[in-house]
Amino acid sequence: MELNISMLRKLLLMLVTVFSFTVLQAQEKAVSGTVTDANDGMGIPGVSVVVKGTTVGTTTDIDGKYMLNVDANSTLVYSFVGYKTQEILVGEQSQINVVLGVETENLSEVVVIGYGQVRKDDATGAVFSVNSDDFNQGSTSSPQDLIVGKVAGVQIVSDGGAPGSASTIRIRGGSSMTASNDPLIVIDGMPLDNRGIDGMSNVLSSLNPNDIETFTVLKDASATAIYGSRASNGVILITTKKGKAGQNLQITYDNKFSIGKIKETIDVLNADQYRALVNERALTNSSVNPDLLGNASTDWQDEIYRNASGHEHNLSVSGSYKSIPFRVSVGYTDQNGILQTSEMQRTTGTLNLNPKFFDDHLKINAGLKYMSIDNRFADKGAIGSALRFDPTKPVFNNTGIYGGYTTWLMSDGSRNVNATRNPVAQLQQRRDESDVSRYIADFQADYKLHFFPDLQASVKLGYDYSDSKGFTITDGEASWVRGTQDVIERNYTQEKKNKLLDLYLTYNKDLPSINSKIDVMAGYEWQEFWARSGGIEDLTDDTNRVDPIREPQNNLISYFGRVNYNFMDKYILTATVRRDGSSRFHEDNRWGTFPSAAFAWRMSEEEFIKNIEAISSIKVRLGYGVTGQQDISENDFPYLGVYQISDSQTRYQFGGQYYNLIRPNGYDEAIKWEETTTYNAGIDFGFFNNRINGTIDVYKRKTKDLLNRIPVPAGTNFTDLLTTNVGNLENNGFEFSINGIAINKDDLFWEVGFNLAYNKNEVTRLTNYDDPNYRGIDVGGISGVGVGNTIQKNAVGHALNTFYVYEQVYDANGKPIEGLYVDRNNDGQINSDDRYYAEDPAQDYNMGFSSYLKYKDFDFGFNGRIGIGGQIYNNVIVGGRYQEMTVNEYLTNLPTEINKSQFETAQQYSDYFLEDASFLRIDNITLGYNFTKLLKPLLGFDINARAYASVQNAFVITDYSGLDPEVNGGIDNDVYPRPRTFLFGLNLKF
Numbered sequence: 005m006e007l008n009i010s011m012l013r014k015l016l017l018m019l020v021t022v023f024s025f026t027v028l029q030a031q032e033k034a035v036s037g038t039v040t041d042a043n044d045g046m047g048i049p050g051v052s053v054v055v056k057g058t059t060v061g062t063t064t065d066i067d068g069k070y071m072l073n074v075d076a077n078s079t080l081v082y083s084f085v086g087y088k089t090q091e092i093l094v095g096e097q098s099q100i101n102v103v104l105g106v107e108t109e110n111l112s113e114v115v116v117i118g119y120g121q122v123r124k125d126d127a128t129g130a131v132f133s134v135n136s137d138d139f140n141q142g143s144t145s146s147p148q149d150l151i152v153g154k155v156a157g158v159q160i161v162s163d164g165g166a167p168g169s170a171s172t173i174r175i176r177g178g179s180s181m182t183a184s185n186d187p188l189i190v191i192d193g194m195p196l197d198n199r200g201i202d203g204m205s206n207v208l209s210s211l212n213p214n215d216i217e218t219f220t221v222l223k224d225a226s227a228t229a230i231y232g233s234r235a236s237n238g239v240i241l242i243t244t245k246k247g248k249a250g251q252n253l254q255i256t257y258d259n260k261f262s263i264g265k266i267k268e269t270i271d272v273l274n275a276d277q278y279r280a281l282v283n284e285r286a287l288t289n290s291s292v293n294p295d296l297l298g299n300a301s302t303d304w305q306d307e308i309y310r311n312a313s314g315h316e317h318n319l320s321v322s323g324s325y326k327s328i329p330f331r332v333s334v335g336y337t338d339q340n341g342i343l344q345t346s347e348m349q350r351t352t353g354t355l356n357l358n359p360k361f362f363d364d365h366l367k368i369n370a371g372l373k374y375m376s377i378d379n380r381f382a383d384k385g386a387i388g389s390a391l392r393f394d395p396t397k398p399v400f401n402n403t404g405i406y407g408g409y410t411t412w413l414m415s416d417g418s419r420n421v422n423a424t425r426n427p428v429a430q431l432q433q434r435r436d437e438s439d440v441s442r443y444i445a446d447f448q449a450d451y452k453l454h455f456f457p458d459l460q461a462s463v464k465l466g467y468d469y470s471d472s473k474g475f476t477i478t479d480g481e482a483s484w485v486r487g488t489q490d491v492i493e494r495n496y497t498q499e500k501k502n503k504l505l506d507l508y509l510t511y512n513k514d515l516p517s518i519n520s521k522i523d524v525m526a527g528y529e530w531q532e533f534w535a536r537s538g539g540i541e542d543l544t545d546d547t548n549r550v551d552p553i554r555e556p557q558n559n560l561i562s563y564f565g566r567v568n569y570n571f572m573d574k575y576i577l578t579a580t581v582r583r584d585g586s587s588r589f590h591e592d593n594r595w596g597t598f599p600s601a602a603f604a605w606r607m608s609e610e611e612f613i614k615n616i617e618a619i620s621s622i623k624v625r626l627g628y629g630v631t632g633q634q635d636i637s638e639n640d641f642p643y644l645g646v647y648q649i650s651d652s653q654t655r656y657q658f659g660g661q662y663y664n665l666i667r668p669n670g671y672d673e674a675i676k677w678e679e680t681t682t683y684n685a686g687i688d689f690g691f692f693n694n695r696i697n698g699t700i701d702v703y704k705r706k707t708k709d710l711l712n713r714i715p716v717p718a719g720t721n722f723t724d725l726l727t728t729n730v731g732n733l734e735n736n737g738f739e740f741s742i743n744g745i746a747i748n749k750d751d752l753f754w755e756v757g758f759n760l761a762y763n764k765n766e767v768t769r770l771t772n773y774d775d776p777n778y779r780g781i782d783v784g785g786i787s788g789v790g791v792g793n794t795i796q797k798n799a800v801g802h803a804l805n806t807f808y809v810y811e812q813v814y815d816a817n818g819k820p821i822e823g824l825y826v827d828r829n830n831d832g833q834i835n836s837d838d839r840y841y842a843e844d845p846a847q848d849y850n851m852g853f854s855s856y857l858k859y860k861d862f863d864f865g866f867n868g869r870i871g872i873g874g875q876i877y878n879n880v881i882v883g884g885r886y887q888e889m890t891v892n893e894y895l896t897n898l899p900t901e902i903n904k905s906q907f908e909t910a911q912q913y914s915d916y917f918l919e920d921a922s923f924l925r926i927d928n929i930t931l932g933y934n935f936t937k938l939l940k941p942l943l944g945f946d947i948n949a950r951a952y953a954s955v956q957n958a959f960v961i962t963d964y965s966g967l968d969p970e971v972n973g974g975i976d977n978d979v980y981p982r983p984r985t986f987l988f989g990l991n992l993k994f
Contacts, residue, residue, distance in 0.1 A: 034071060035097065035100055037070060037099050041103075047068020051083070054081045055072075076095060119193075119230060122568070125623070128604040129222065130686055130701050131220065131227050140867055145314075145339055146206055147209075153759075153927060154852060158223075159174045161972050164384075166343070166381070167340065173186060178735075179237055179678070179707045180633055181710055188237070192371055192444075195231070197500070201442070205379070219242055221239075223684075226627030229630065235598075236632055245322070246356045253322075254993065256994075260314075263313055264983035272391055275300065275302065278898075279396060292890045308386050309343060319334050319335070327360075332355050333354045335351070335352040336350070346381060347379075349377070349378045350377045353373070365452045369448045370446070373444040380437045387978040388977075389424050391880065393896075409428060422891070434478050444469075447466075458513045460512070462527075469499075469501055469502075474496055480544065507528045508527020511525075520571050523567070523568040534556075535555065536554070539551040561585045562585070574605065583596070590673055602626065602627035622688070625686040630682075636727075642671060648669055649666055680706065680708075684701060697743055699741050701740075705735040712771075741759035743758075756856075762849050764848065782808075784877075788882055793912060794808075842875060842915055844875070845877075845974020847921060850869065853870070861934040874921040876969055883899075885902070885905075923961065930955075932951065953986075957985060
């Protein structure tokens with residue numbers, strides 16, 4: 005890791021300044037030169053240059069230069085922590101320039117953990133770190149894209165292809181049913197509020213990916229329990245890039261230009277096919293009216309999609325000014341979406357300062373991150389309309405009404421309010437825009453007491469502030485604007501504040517008398533979350549409706565501690581405890597205690613293994629811990645009985661005026677956080693000087709007090725369904741990851757990586773009492789005849805969101821027989837009791853793989869993923885039925901799949917629409933070339949220049965008939981398509 009090399013480099017430089025090598029005076033000739041880094045070409049300060057077999061030597065200065073008097077027969081040894089040592093015979097040379105390559109396998113890598121850091125060799129939990137050198141390349145406007153497929157057990161699925169779209173992140177599956185399953189995200193020690201920001205689809209979009217140094221994923225409870233009531237879904241620690249002490253001024257500029265194209269569209273009937281079908285059906289069905297057909301041939305999907313261009317610019321300056329390391333950066337991203345009218349412009353800026361004072365006893369880390377983002381959101385409903393709007397109609401009509409867009413009319417000339425909307429009009433006659441600003445400031449001071457240097461006091465201050473505003477304007481001429489109470493404009497604002505105070509002490513002591521090390525940490529944390537939001541709606545009758553101002557607030561107070569004990573550098577024990585108090589719960593349930601313990605055995609340090617040359621490291625880990633989940637609802641006071649003013653959609657009409665209602669909410673005074681207990685066993689291994697290294701983990705997670713909406717007797721509460729703690733859930737799985745350097749030569753380097761994860765969950769309890777007739781909770785809303793249709797259930801003995809369907813019967817030719825399902829309970833009739841639990845949407849196995857090849861100045865890399873198992877419900881083709889063709893005096897197009905099913909009426913509960921969700925995806929392919937050797941002689945100064953080309957979302961191999969098998973929740977319902985993106989970039993480093 006670059007950050008750790010820098011830290012060690014600074015330490016070594018300080019040491020050699022104080023304890024310099026003894027240089028003999030009687031030498032025969034002077035030798036000078038420069039020692040540079042093989043990666044960036046910059047001079048390396050503090051490199052040891054020693055005559056082999058003696059103590060005669062020197063060190064390089066801040067620019068990497070050195071001079072030494074030596075004998076011509078001498079051999080010089082160039083060494084520095086984290087780099088490969090080189091030996092060179094002096095001979096007749098008077099100038100010797102040396103390029104040192106990084107020797108990562110010999111570096112004791114330090115990984116970030118909660119409230120500190122630890123040597124990777126000493127980590128006892130399931131912790132995985134990805135640094136900037138290993139990030140996914142390409143057009144990554146969202147930070148989470150950097151690690152897609154990189155970490156075993158971490159699934160990241162984007163919510164669609166819109167610019168800056170959010171992603172669903174799951175670490176070892178979900179641990180909750182109705183509460184949040186999102187991991188806790190911590191940026192430079194600042195825990196974020198995961199509830200999101202109005203006007204932003206992705207809370208992480210405020211962070212420029214180019215500013216990120218590392219992602220560290222804490223997966224098991226022994227690693228996450230230090231975060232207590234927020235850690236049941238794992239923790240992601242993000243650290244940003246910082247300056248380096250003694251570093252020369254370094255300027256980096258990165259430019260990217262991209263073109264995104266839609267890969268494919270849904271197969272629907274074209275105009276000629278549709279005319280033929282309508283005319284054919286009209287012969288036998290009087291409700292089908294061919295007179296409604298038009299004369300055009302319109303590909304509506306082609307009308308709403310486009311090639312999406314984007315460009316990105318990032319400039320950073322880092323170095324050290326008067327012994328104050330700093331890094332400052334600015335970035336600008338302008339990205340269009342492939343769906344017409346969707347776009348994003350983002351400006352970011354960061355400043356990091358990390359000086360040291362009082363002989364390094366006082367360390368300061370101060371950072372400021374700024375983001376301004378302007379979004380225009382396209383109406384995603386246009387995607388579904390493009391599949392259904394009559395292809396024989398043109399985009400525009402000649403009437404001039406409704407903005408000139410073709411609109412379905414009734415026989416009396418009035419607009420048909422039930423008809424499919426013109427998809428182009430949906431995009432062009434509606435503006436949905438937002439403007440969001442966000443600031444994240446953090447300050448940390450670590451003071452190692454002068455009179456007691458083994459004790460360090462730390463204080464952390466954090467402030468996360470966002471201000472957003474937005475509006476949605478609908479053209480009054482739009483065909484879907486119908487009555488006098490329709491909303492034609494909505495304005496909203498939101499302000500959010502997240503404040504943090506951490507105080508903790510760390511005691512670190514070597515105990516050589518008993519061959520031990522001990523590290524003890526204890527602290528206090530206070531965090532406050534506050535928001536204020538409101539809005540106003542303008543109606544078509546020149547009146548307006550004002551939403552009540554909402555001002556939620558909650559506080560978290562915590563006490564935490566951790567003990568690390570290392571015996572003989574072989575046996576390591578870690579114990580943590582955190583006690584959280586949250587204002588979200590009643591005082592009787594406000595506090596919770598979350599302990600953990602872990603043990604690691606560095607088996608490779610044992611004598612019976614230590615001398616086996618092929619084994620570099622073997623470490624066995626065992627862990628146990630309890631974590632919580634307090635993000636149980638949007639309501640900050642779910643334990644209180646509250647009367648709430650109704651929203652704008654629930655109003656009472658009195659005369660010609662509409663009034664908000666005041667209504668009671670259901671509540672449970674005893675509600676508390678969900679609690680997850682995790683057991684973990686793992687092995688970390690390395691072979692052949694760690695050229696092959698990896699990890700194996702197995703785990704079991706048990707969640708109790710799972711929140712569930714259960715029926716309650718009438719009159720006992722203000723609702724018939726009450727959210728309360730009654731459920732239990734189990735997750736079981738294993739993970740495997742391996743990385744290897746297949747070739748490591750001067751002109752050829754090849755590294756490959758692979759990871760595999762398996763996870764299965766099962767609901768084990770849902771009610772306070774055993775009820776054999778309780779089938780579970782309906783979830784997973786779908787379209788179809790009627791409203792309130794669902795296709796999934798959460799039920800005891802099954803995985804979360806398991807599909808609940810009828811088993812379709814087929815004829816001898818494999819054609820589904822409409823309305824005929826298997827009588828699974830053999831009672832002679834088909835009803836809801838014959839629906840069965842099919843599979844769930846989650847893949848059983850998830851794999852990630854990557855390859856990086858460097859030959860001289862060329863580099864080539866790719867990364868991809870494989871998902872095996874799981875099912876997806878193709879809700880896009882559910883509407884493919886002949887009954888839909890003519891309804892209420894308008895025509896509806898059909899998918900070509902109708903030629904296969906030939907359904908006359910809705911069959912939305914049939915397992916016919918369930919498909920295998922397995923896939924193989926190549927996420928990124930990148931080819932680059934380094935121009936450094938060509939440019940340095942021309943420019944006369946040091947420069948590192950690399951040009952590259954990339955294809956993102958290159959291709960997918962799957963049996964799924966829809967556009968993309970990766971859909972959050974497993975229900976494909978007109979998802980914004982992910983584009984295939986071609987990117988060209990240039991990186992310059994001065």
